[in-house]
Amino acid sequence: MTLTAQPKASHFIDGAYVEDTAGAEIEVIFPATGAVIARLHEATPAIVEAAIASAERAQKDWAAMRPVERARILSRAVQIIRERNEELSQLETLDTGKPINETRYADATSGADCLEYFAGLAPTVTGETIPLGRDMVYTIREPLGVCVGIGAWNYPTQIACWKSAPALAMGNAMVFKPSETTPLCTLKLAEIYIEAGLPPGLFNVVQGRGAVGASLVTDPRVAKVSLTGSVATGRKVYAAAAEGIRAVTMELGGKSPLIVFDDASVEDAVGAAMLGNFYSTGQICSNGTRVFVQKGIKAKFLERLKARTEAIVIGDPRAEATQMGPLVSRMQAEKVAHYLQVARDEGATLVTGGSMKDGLYVEPTVFADVTDAMTIAREEIFGPVMSVLDFETEDEVLARANGSEEGLAAGVFTADLARAHRMVAGLQAGTTWINAYNLTPVEAPFGGVKRSGVGRENAKAAIEHYSQVKSVYLGLGPVDAPY
Ligand code: NAD
Numbered sequence: 001m002t003l004t005a006q007p008k009a010s011h012f013i014d015g016a017y018v019e020d021t022a023g024a025e026i027e028v029i030f031p032a033t034g035a036v037i038a039r040l041h042e043a044t045p046a047i048v049e050a051a052i053a054s055a056e057r058a059q060k061d062w063a064a065m066r067p068v069e070r071a072r073i074l075s076r077a078v079q080i081i082r083e084r085n086e087e088l089s090q091l092e093t094l095d096t097g098k099p100i101n102e103t104r105y106a107d108a109t110s111g112a113d114c115l116e117y118f119a120g121l122a123p124t125v126t127g128e129t130i131p132l133g134r135d136m137v138y139t140i141r142e143p144l145g146v147c148v149g150i151g152a153w154n155y156p157t158q159i160a161c162w163k164s165a166p167a168l169a170m171g172n173a174m175v176f177k178p179s180e181t182t183p184l185c186t187l188k189l190a191e192i193y194i195e196a197g198l199p200p201g202l203f204n205v206v207q208g209r210g211a212v213g214a215s216l217v218t219d220p221r222v223a224k225v226s227l228t229g230s231v232a233t234g235r236k237v238y239a240a241a242a243e244g245i246r247a248v249t250m251e252l253g254g255k256s257p258l259i260v261f262d263d264a265s266v267e268d269a270v271g272a273a274m275l276g277n278f279y280s281t282g283q284i285c286s287n288g289t290r291v292f293v294q295k296g297i298k299a300k301f302l303e304r305l306k307a308r309t310e311a312i313v314i315g316d317p318r319a320e321a322t323q324m325g326p327l328v329s330r331m332q333a334e335k336v337a338h339y340l341q342v343a344r345d346e347g348a349t350l351v352t353g354g355s356m357k358d359g360l361y362v363e364p365t366v367f368a369d370v371t372d373a374m375t376i377a378r379e380e381i382f383g384p385v386m387s388v389l390d391f392e393t394e395d396e397v398l399a400r401a402n403g404s405e406e407g408l409a410a411g412v413f414t415a416d417l418a419r420a421h422r423m424v425a426g427l428q429a430g431t432t433w434i435n436a437y438n439l440t441p442v443e444a445p446f447g448g449v450k451r452s453g454v455g456r457e458n459a460k461a462a463i464e465h466y467s468q469v470k471s472v473y474l475g476l477g478p479v480d481a482p483y
Contacts (some may be wrong), residue, residue, distance in 0.1 A: 002034050005184050006092050010040040010207045011047050012190035019164035020044045031097030031326040031360045032316050039125055039377035040122035040183055042208035048215050051204040052386055055146045055173035056221050058201030063143045063171035067123040074119035076196035081112040086123055086189060092157055095182040097325045098280050099317040111161030112177050117442040118169035125463060128375055134477045140470045143171035145223035148216045152228045153179035153328055154283040160186045163226045166462040173202045175216060175276030180209045181329055217241055231451050249455035249465050253380045257401035258288030258437060262296040264413035270304045272437035278364045288437055292391045302368055306352045309364050322446025326360035332361045343367050343376045365397035372400055402428045408452035411437040
């Protein structure tokens, strides 16, 4: 894998790469070595203007096309992504530092799944007819217009696909701003869309930090904003969108509970807890970072967890054998190091890990005897740091699991399926799993409740968030006016 990934230019607008060197520089770092792999420029107001204007122009003709024609183009993009999976996975690894043996299976491939799903769904979306005796109403599901997508850095390709696939399938255009930390993959997606036959302007990419995102959100031509990011950013973007009464989807952070009852399979529960804390070096929004373990199973659970965690292969994400790469940036590494110290200071028991390693690496870490009041049980860390908390009864754990201001996800491990269903019915979370964790197939709606978000991505639910219903009243008789 070569250590350079300089794109032809920073932005992709109206079917072509565009540069404006007046924008502030963004250095793109390969987190494993610190090497600068690309230098980009933030979008200037002129770039933002060009992106929105071209999206607005292109959207009208796109919306007028038959859904099967739109679907055919998206399906071609699916094919190209699959054919180029290796190249796209290598770029994702350079951009994020995630191991090649993750990116090959979880990134471009899941983006392709998403496009395939919405290509299939697009031609099936219909309105309804509502009989009213003599008269009737029919409904039309219309696109919203120009949508803005703003991404987090952990899954750049997947996030861009989860937003653009339903948007495009429903006849919208999208202007997408990737995270300034991982800005490269989305440019490849823009290239692929054009190669697949997507008319220019329907998927434009502009680079930049928060201020560029903010300028997109408040543009009067923008109908909808979909953000994946932290709760703090979500609050700002939601408020800015509200100024213009714009539709939003907010995919934000969480502090999700994973509950393991005494009767669960220890190996399965340990495996799920590891996936839900260590995959992508713990940088996943839906991670089950509060692992509640019933007292009777605690000793066995911790013993297996420690053994399996210590066998994780940490290293250069380009190496085939690597199971965990570095954190994405120095800022993220400093944040994780801070929480490792706070956990010790507040009296959590270190089971394994706990240290930063050279550069941006951190050992996969487990703390036990964590209490609800401890900082690591309340704040999102976004690194491979698992908190294990003890519990005794079902009622107790349900109340404690729900005692968070966030509600993105939750999981339950038990052999008692009646209890499992009882638990998920009571859990305040948008996405839940029974005897599984962190699987997010495109067929299933994904999103959060409480401060974790608004709206849903994926599945048929996403259609609602990228279209609006027009109601058409059809008068079929004389007008009965009282005047
Ligand atoms: P972040 O909130 O710092 O940034 C997210 C994006 O918002 C970036 O592109 C950033 O440039 C942009 N931004 C920042 N300020 C803005 C503003 N005022 N207006 C418009 N855009 C602005 O998040 P991050 O650090 O990139 O990602 C990590 C966070 O994302 C975590 O909290 C994680 O839980 C969350 N996340 C959520 C999901 C989900 O689907 N729920 C998925 C992945 C990550």
